[in-house]
Amino acid sequence: MTNPVLVEVLRGGKVESRHEGSIAVADASGALVLSRGDVARPVFPRSAVKVMQALPLVESGAADAFGLDVKELALACASHSGEPEHAALARAVLARAGLEPDALECGAHWPTSQEATIRLARSGEVASALHNNCSGKHSGFLCGCRHMGLNHRGYVKIGHDYQRLIAATMEEVTGAAHREENSGTDGCSIPTYAVPLVNLATGFARLATGETLSAGRASAARRLFEACMAEPFYVAGTGRADTEMMEAGRGRVFTKVGAEGVYCGAIPELGLGFALKIDDGTGRGAEAAVAALLAHLLRDDEALSARFADMASVTLKNWNGIEVGEVRGLPVS
């Protein structure tokens, strides 16, 4: 089955490339409110579920024990750009747990922000694990391990107690199995589990509403959502889609990108969660598609809907700043 085209890329007024994909929007009961393409096929959500992976940090009491503030909670759910503020905050979170950056097992890479990479190189520094876009999440894992008295060595492995706790949490939230059989290894070395989009959408609706969750988990989810929506720079970075969408949403919209064309999120006031996957794995496709989806879901608020419709259409400029084309998320209806 071929999924529908969700995004077109135009040049000279002609379609140059296009992105197919599938979308699930669900409520906390698991009922599909909107569905495009195949929403039953398992998808690796990658970093789009970092907020789910951060639940044990709050539920265990680690976040309170180490006094993590709103920015630090946002960073624990982030795929950040490796800007100086992100790297510094990840270091600070580790310090709260009495750890140094060498405890991180996510691997080092240069900042995903080219500007941050150039600044870092100019200053004579080198890339470290703190610049890895997942360093905030991993710092959160390490806080959780320390608070729970777990040996943190090997905390990224699928058999480690902390990863088992995360998998069990995500099974409960999404209603889908998170086992070795449906696992792969993510870029930062932790397991990622392939589950249907409908389960991801349902899970985000539950986090957004608290429905079906224990009181402790509902409270933890609300706190993480609110942290991300309050400090979206710490979830992504300068000019990034998640930062701009959550800034526009002003506490009414939660979004989170994942690698390989995944986007998840929720609109708490509507009680809805969503998940989408661009089949070819491109980020530009996922960003345009999620903005078009949000323009539709928020259609009762004309001004906000128009903001997202604007974001669904990105003008392409060349190296001389000349407009040459457009990435256009097709309207959802």
Add this chain to the structure above:
Amino acid sequence: MTNPVLVEVLRGGKVESRHEGSIAVADASGALVLSRGDVARPVFPRSAVKVMQALPLVESGAADAFGLDVKELALACASHSGEPEHAALARAVLARAGLEPDALECGAHWPTSQEATIRLARSGEVASALHNNCSGKHSGFLCGCRHMGLNHRGYVKIGHDYQRLIAATMEEVTGAAHREENSGTDGCSIPTYAVPLVNLATGFARLATGETLSAGRASAARRLFEACMAEPFYVAGTGRADTEMMEAGRGRVFTKVGAEGVYCGAIPELGLGFALKIDDGTGRGAEAAVAALLAHLLRDDEALSARFADMASVTLKNWNGIEVGEVRGLPVS
């Protein structure tokens, strides 16, 4: 019409993403030898036709008048990585025509090679038009303008005499119209014309064989092909697909990548040209698909075919160097 899946991306042994596309392989008469998907739909070839755009540089006598050597001719057909050797050679080509880098109208960008970007930033320099991946092609255009006595100001514009000459040349080579109606603006500001893959494949077969071309054009094409195959580092750069494929081909295979998932090339000994487009525009898809195609077309040479089959499968490693998946060009048969 949906094109077939040409490339799969796997994680944990499961298909995570996939790339659809179309392929045309043709001889110089325009007869299709192999066809996958829609090869009649117009496609912007982008940088994949730089060797066609460089024909007037040689045909006009400019290359000889300015004494361009093999590396400089290769650079005139390049999408280079902006490594120091590339930027220095582009400067040298301009100097042969008595010009400075400020004559370039391609725009500036940091090297496409992250390592080259980091080195440049460390050295305190900034990105210039010389680092633009198209600077060699543009330096060639400027040599052509100077030799032909054309005012080079505005040489990138569709109405400039040099761009008209390129369009007329490409019309003859491909047999497809190159007009304002089917044009768009490329990343480096020159026009790009959407033409069917079958015409692009036919054009590359003609360049590879000289068939249907004037003696002067056939000679110019042979000279440019030989330069690229002899100096593939100057066509791309360290670790790049074109460099590795042409090094493996040892003068028997010409390949050239274009933006938005395009690949073109030729196998002169078989009298064949080819063109492919990944519908979603991703480079990883185009690279895996072209290697799988070459493994098929060169199947009579088991060792060389096996080299290309190896290149069609790229192991994905994460930031800790752990193997997490594979980009796999599906075998062509």
